[in-house]
Amino acid sequence: MNRKRLFCAVLALVLLFSAQPATAAAELWDTYSTTITASCKVPTIKVTVPSTGQVYLNPLKLTVFINGESTSDQIISAPCCIANESDIPITVDVTVTGAVNEGSDMTLVASSTQDSESTDKSAFIYFEMQSADTDDPNDVTWDSEYDSSKHIIVDTSAAGQSKENILTLSAITPEGAVAAGGYGAFRLAGDAVETPANVWTSQDGISVEVAFTFTPLSYI
Amino acid sequence: MKIMNLKRFGSVALAGAMAMSMAVPAFAANQSVVVSGSYTPIDLRVVVPTTGTAIINPYGLPIQIGDATISGQQITTSAPLVIQNRSAVALSVSASLSATTSTGVTLEPASASTDYTTATDKKLHVVFEAFTSELDANTATDNDTLRPLFAALNSDDAALSGDVTTTAADATGSLVLREANDGEAQRGGVALFRLSGEAAKKATWEATDTFEATIAFTFEPGEYSPSAGAFELATTSLSMSGTDRTPLVFTPALPDGVTGTPVFTSSDEAVVKIVDVSGVETVRAYSAGTATLTATITGSDGVTYTSTVDITVAS
Numbered sequence: 001m002n003r004k005r006l007f008c009a010v011l012a013l014v015l016l017f018s019a020q021p022a023t024a025a026a027e028l029w030d031t032y033s034t035t036i037t038a039s040c041k042v043p044t045i046k047v048t049v050p051s052t053g054q055v056y057l058n059p060l061k062l063t064v065f066i067n068g069e070s071t072s073d074q075i076i077s078a079p080c081c082i083a084n085e086s087d088i089p090i091t092v093d094v095t096v097t098g099a100v101n102e103g104s105d106m107t108l109v110a111s112s113t114q115d116s117e118s119t120d121k122s123a124f125i126y127f128e129m130q131s132a133d134t135d136d137p138n139d140v141t142w143d144s145e146y147d148s149s150k151h152i153i154v155d156t157s158a159a160g161q162s163k164e165n166i167l168t169l170s171a172i173t174p175e176g177a178v179a180a181g182g183y184g185a186f187r188l189a190g191d192a193v194e195t196p197a198n199v200w201t202s203q204d205g206i207s208v209e210v211a212f213t214f215t216p217l218s219y220i
Numbered sequence: 221m222k223i224m225n226l227k228r229f230g231s232v233a234l235a236g237a238m239a240m241s242m243a244v245p246a247f248a249a250n251q252s253v254v255v256s257g258s259y260t261p262i263d264l265r266v267v268v269p270t271t272g273t274a275i276i277n278p279y280g281l282p283i284q285i286g287d288a289t290i291s292g293q294q295i296t297t298s299a300p301l302v303i304q305n306r307s308a309v310a311l312s313v314s315a316s317l318s319a320t321t322s323t324g325v326t327l328e329p330a331s332a333s334t335d336y337t338t339a340t341d342k343k344l345h346v347v348f349e350a351f352t353s354e355l356d357a358n359t360a361t362d363n364d365t366l367r368p369l370f371a372a373l374n375s376d377d378a379a380l381s382g383d384v385t386t387t388a389a390d391a392t393g394s395l396v397l398r399e400a401n402d403g404e405a406q407r408g409g410v411a412l413f414r415l416s417g418e419a420a421k422k423a424t425w426e427a428t429d430t431f432e433a434t435i436a437f438t439f440e441p442g443e444y445s446p447s448a449g450a451f452e453l454a455t456t457s458l459s460m461s462g463t464d465r466t467p468l469v470f471t472p473a474l475p476d477g478v479t480g481t482p483v484f485t486s487s488d489e490a491v492v493k494i495v496d497v498s499g500v501e502t503v504r505a506y507s508a509g510t511a512t513l514t515a516t517i518t519g520s521d522g523v524t525y526t527s528t529v530d531i532t533v534a535s
Contacts, residue, residue, distance in 0.1 A: 031438050032266060032268035032436075032437045033434055033437070034268060034271065034434075035434050036271070036272040036273065036301075036432070037273055038295075038431045039275060041275050041281060042425050043281065088281050216279045216281070218421065219281060219291050220294065
């Protein structure tokens with residue numbers, strides 16, 4: 001055998017044994033990504049509020065029929081109702097501002113006239129609101145007397161009188177209907193001096209502005 | 221033709237044989253051994269959702285997730301997000317967090333110290349959180365099981381967490397997913413993750429306000445060693461000149477159906493040992509220093525559970 005060829009064969013064998021196997025390592029440190037897209041849940045507030053209401057002064061406690069119901073209260077108002085048509089529960093703030101009719105000499109006072117011996121032509125009137133399950137305000141159980149923690153006195157101050165979070169109204173049902181507890185019935189109540197020195201006339205009367213502020217109920 | 225001298229041929233053959241029998245290095249005078257090795261690639265198989273949705277909910281209004289309700293969360297993901305380990309090895313999970321926002325929205329880290337109840341700018345503090353779970357391959361896709369579990373997640377239990385801002389950052393903590401069983405995620409191999417956080421409640425939010433978070437998960441082999449339970453020592457500070465012992469109180473907390481007996485060890489018995497004092501296992505100090513007590517439970521499911529607590533001994 002040719003020496004050169006034998007040497008090459010041996011050398012090739014040596015080189016073969018000295019070679020390291022080449023492998024491709026798997027990529028263990030793979031990265032997997034999740035992209036999370038956020039949207040903003042902005043509550044839509046929609047409340048049905050009556051534009052007008054009626055209040056009657058009945059100082060002489062005559063029997064009066066209102067909406068088919070008889071009463072002899074001295075301050076009579078046809079109860080009204082607001083309805084929450086929002087998809088979120090809301091809290092209700094109320095500001096009431098009163099004004100005496102032009103030409104009337106009556107005044108609005110800050111406490112009940114029933115225990116007073118005053119003969120001034122005055123009336124004590126307050127705003128009351130109750131939660132309701134239906135839009136029939138007559139289904140509501142009204143308070144029997146004034147409660148300073150819940151009711152708002154009507155006066156003639158420029159800023160009026162306010163109460164925050166007077167009521168919470170439930171959100172609409174999944175079907176989109178006003179839910180039980182989604183109605184807020186309200187009325188004016190109070191009393192008046194029955195026989196003042198200056199008798200009551202048809203010129204006597206008041207107007208009351210009721211301003212509602214609705215805020216989404218916070219769960220925070 | 222001239223015939224090669226037999227002696228020369230024999231010498232050449234012998235030299236060749238010797239060359240062939242020598243291993244690398246080829247011309248070493250002594251015998252050597254060739255050790256061959258090969259790399260076995262690890263087949264990494266994980267299930268990670270590519271997308272998810274979240275809600276900016278400044279008033280914390282109730283969010284329905286099936287029959288479950290999430291309430292009081294100003295930032296929440298609107299559906300459970302799940303990672304499953306289907307690999308033959310346990311995997312340590314890390315996450316890199318980054319985000320983009322719509323105009324006017326700011327993502328803040330916790331260090332911003334914003335009062336989100338009074339702030340009026342559109343500011344958010346968004347937090348990524350990942351949690352261990354008892355889910356497996358079957359329950360990880362069962363919404364009846366998944367949704368209530370997701371709704372009940374508590375930030376205090378997050379194994380991994382981190383602020384999501386427009387500056388990339390890594391989540392901190394430790395999360396290891398147990399190896400799969402025959403290619404399917406088994407209990408300990410499934411994690412839940414979500415976004416949580418705060419939103420400026422008094423800002424004028426709009427439906428167009430948004431952000432997009434990118435969670436980049438990285439997986440590498442890890443050691444699966446879930447917690448064995450909790451140490452409830454009366455004190456972790458002993459003194460050679462004062463109170464030098466405290467009863468060992470440990471409450472095991474193993475997954476349902478798993479049993480095991482804890483074994484307690486001290487990392488430095490020159491500092492503290494666990495001894496029997498009138499029938500009560502007690503941690504007793506022997507010299508000033510610091511040691512770690514370890515409770516180890518080999519569960520009936522084959523998993524090793526461990527818990528540790530550090531104890532300091534003053535002189």
